[in-house]
Amino acid sequence: MTSIVRTSALTKRYRRTALDNCTIDVPAGRVTGLIGQNGAGKSTLLTIAAGMLEPTSGSIEVCGGTPGSGREQLEKVGFVAQDTPTYSQLTVAEHLRMGAALNRRWDAALAEKRVAALGLDPRQKAGTLSGGQRAQLALTLCVAKRPELLLLDEPVAALDPLARRNFLSDLMEVVADTGMSVVLSSHLIADLERVCDHLVLLVTGQVRMAGDVDDLLATHHRLTGPRTEREEVPGAHVLHASHTERQTTLLVQADNPIDDPLWTVSDVSIEDLVLAHMEAAQSARALEVAR
Amino acid sequence: MTWLTLRQFRVQGIAMVGLVGALAVLFAVAGKAGPAPSTLVNSLYYVGNIAIFVLPALLGAFWGAPMVAREVEAGTHSLAWNQGITRGRWLATKVVLVGGAAALLTGLASLAVTWWAGGASQEAMGRLLPVTFGARGVAPAGYALFAFSLGLAAGILLRRVLPAMAVTLAVFLAVQIAVPVVVRDLLLPTTQETVAITPQNMEYVYLVNAGRPEDGVREVGVRGPENAWVIDNTLVDAAGNPTAVPPVLASCMIKLHTTGVARDELETCLAKTSEAGYRQRVTYHSASSFWPLQWTELGLFLVLSGGLVWLSFRRIRKVH
Numbered sequence: 001m002t003s004i005v006r007t008s009a010l011t012k013r014y015r016r017t018a019l020d021n022c023t024i025d026v027p028a029g030r031v032t033g034l035i036g037q038n039g040a041g042k043s044t045l046l047t048i049a050a051g052m053l054e055p056t057s058g059s060i061e062v063c064g065g066t067p068g069s070g071r072e073q074l075e076k077v078g079f080v081a082q083d084t085p086t087y088s089q090l091t092v093a094e095h096l097r098m099g100a101a102l103n104r105r106w107d108a109a110l111a112e113k114r115v116a117a118l119g120l121d122p123r124q125k126a127g128t129l130s131g132g133q134r135a136q137l138a139l140t141l142c143v144a145k146r147p148e149l150l151l152l153d154e155p156v157a158a159l160d161p162l163a164r165r166n167f168l169s170d171l172m173e174v175v176a177d178t179g180m181s182v183v184l185s186s187h188l189i190a191d192l193e194r195v196c197d198h199l200v201l202l203v204t205g206q207v208r209m210a211g212d213v214d215d216l217l218a219t220h221h222r223l224t225g226p227r228t229e230r231e232e233v234p235g236a237h238v239l240h241a242s243h244t245e246r247q248t249t250l251l252v253q254a255d256n257p258i259d260d261p262l263w264t265v266s267d268v269s270i271e272d273l274v275l276a277h278m279e280a281a282q283s284a285r286a287l288e289v290a291r
Numbered sequence: 292m293t294w295l296t297l298r299q300f301r302v303q304g305i306a307m308v309g310l311v312g313a314l315a316v317l318f319a320v321a322g323k324a325g326p327a328p329s330t331l332v333n334s335l336y337y338v339g340n341i342a343i344f345v346l347p348a349l350l351g352a353f354w355g356a357p358m359v360a361r362e363v364e365a366g367t368h369s370l371a372w373n374q375g376i377t378r379g380r381w382l383a384t385k386v387v388l389v390g391g392a393a394a395l396l397t398g399l400a401s402l403a404v405t406w407w408a409g410g411a412s413q414e415a416m417g418r419l420l421p422v423t424f425g426a427r428g429v430a431p432a433g434y435a436l437f438a439f440s441l442g443l444a445a446g447i448l449l450r451r452v453l454p455a456m457a458v459t460l461a462v463f464l465a466v467q468i469a470v471p472v473v474v475r476d477l478l479l480p481t482t483q484e485t486v487a488i489t490p491q492n493m494e495y496v497y498l499v500n501a502g503r504p505e506d507g508v509r510e511v512g513v514r515g516p517e518n519a520w521v522i523d524n525t526l527v528d529a530a531g532n533p534t535a536v537p538p539v540l541a542s543c544m545i546k547l548h549t550t551g552v553a554r555d556e557l558e559t560c561l562a563k564t565s566e567a568g569y570r571q572r573v574t575y576h577s578a579s580s581f582w583p584l585q586w587t588e589l590g591l592f593l594v595l596s597g598g599l600v601w602l603s604f605r606r607i608r609k610v611h
Contacts, residue, residue, distance in 0.1 A: 050373060052611045054609070071375060074374065079369065079373040085366035086367070087299070087365075087370070088365070094298065097294065101292065102292060102295070102376045106375075145374065
């Protein structure tokens with residue numbers, strides 16, 4: 001597996017700790033979802049990866065180089081920041097002109113094709129575009145510079161459901177056409193589930209879960225059985241347990257199939273997984289605080 | 292990058308150049324200032340001086356301060372600085388084009404005012420007086436570049452437009468007051484002359500109310516050479532040491548002030564003062580120092596601007 005983003009003990013402290021000893025390995029050629037609640041460190045991680053922000057400690061390598069280290073590095077990485085900023089006084093066509101002027105690898109044909117396909121009026125000022133259109137324009141600028149890696153920070157957070165779906169399906173097309181790696185963040189599992197084949201879950205600045213979606217689904221199971229206080233299953237790590245009067249339901253992680261006749265094994269969804277990990281992290285922290 | 296810089300700069304650029312252009316038209320229509328000016332020309336003389344003092348401050352606040360701060364406020368810095376161009380290149384283009392335009396615009400305006408006011412009666416007091424000096428010649432180009440760099444650095448450090456503008460204006464005002472008061476006279480060596488006080492060269496007497504009238508005479512001053520900028524006017528005794536006004540001089544100064552004296556009486560009094568060894572020591576920059584002082588002050592402000600631009604390049608890497 002080749003990595004596109006690799007961090008080691010990456011830490012960023014402001015007044016609080018935004019990233020806490022993060023070690024992540026994001027594979028190349030994938031669409032990676034960075035999921036976590038608000039304030040989990042998603043933006044900080046992406047901003048550091050784009051070279052906009054320097055970490056407090058630890059190391060990070062993006063596309064084989066140091067973020068923000070120079071022109072070559074900037075050309076390899078495309079970054080769409082939160083709220084998809086564009087120049088409100090510049091027209092769509094002027095944005096493309098800017099992209100052409102500032103990027104050696106600028107793909108004018110791709111940019112124009114996209115603007116036409118998206119139905120954007122080249123003479124319209126970016127400030128008068130809808131949120132969805134502005135996000136599309138920002139993505140277009142980013143894609144047409146032909147980066148190896150696309151970093152998208154909550155690109156759909158401000159969009160309505162329809163614009164959100166359009167943006168994501170458009171993103172999928174671009175990825176299919178260009179083969180670039182993508183890391184996009186969201187606090188909504190549904191957005192990421194639709195497009196990602198690799199997931200990284202951040203909880204309060206730390207990595208809680210990372211892996212290919214298929215692997216994650218294959219190694220996590222829901223076990224249902226008669227009520228028991230023993231929240232233990234041989235060969236499995238229990239992430240979450242819930243009890244009703246007669247039943248116990250466990251969410252477990254296990255590398256091998258579970259064939260304990262006591263339990264009925266069923267599949268889990270990504271959402272179940274993420275929530276179970278978040279809750280586990282929260283109760284672990286509550287314990288820590290209590291001590 | 293040149294295209295983007297000019298495109299983003301279009302509104303502020305046109306606004307400021309338009310303002311200066313409109314004033315220029317007004318000056319051209321009114322005609323060059325001469326010895327017998329019309330009321331309009333007379334008022335324009337002061338408008339010109341004020342305009343040259345104010346222009347650099349406006350350029351610092353409206354061209355310099357928003358340059359990075361507005362990008363950060365709007366979040367567009369993460370768009371600009373993720374293109375295939377480093378922040379250093381981005382900033383260099385902006386500094387050269389916009390900073391250069393600020394210096395050029397102010398320099399041209401200042402030289403135009405210098406030429407326009409050349410024959411004005413008010414210029415007779417000398418262009419070295421602080422109120423005139425800073426609105427003439429080449430120094431204002433330096434002020435403009437300094438104000439621009441100050442705005443740029445403030446914008447980078449504060450990352451907000453309005454605070455950066457406020458700091459720019461406050462610091463620029465402080466520097467514009469401090470330089471003529473404490474710095475300018477030190478830029479080049481001054482000339483010193485020690486002369487006898489005569490009725491012809493005596494310029495002023497400084498009196499305060501005191502117990503004995505003679506004690507109230509604090510200072511006398513003589514005129515410097517024509518159009519010179521007199522920095523110091525001190526009474527010295529025979530040994531050349533600064534001294535208080537002696538009774539021989541003080542008594543006739545009091546009389547001059549209260550009842551008036553005949554000319555020969557004043558002459559006698561001043562002659563007695565000279566005989567006792569008292570002289571007036573005048574320290575000044577002569578009129579011919581105008582251009583050397585202008586260039587030196589331009590140099591000073593270029594150095595200050597250079598420091599601020601260097602700071603901006605260093606600190607822009609930390610902006611996120």
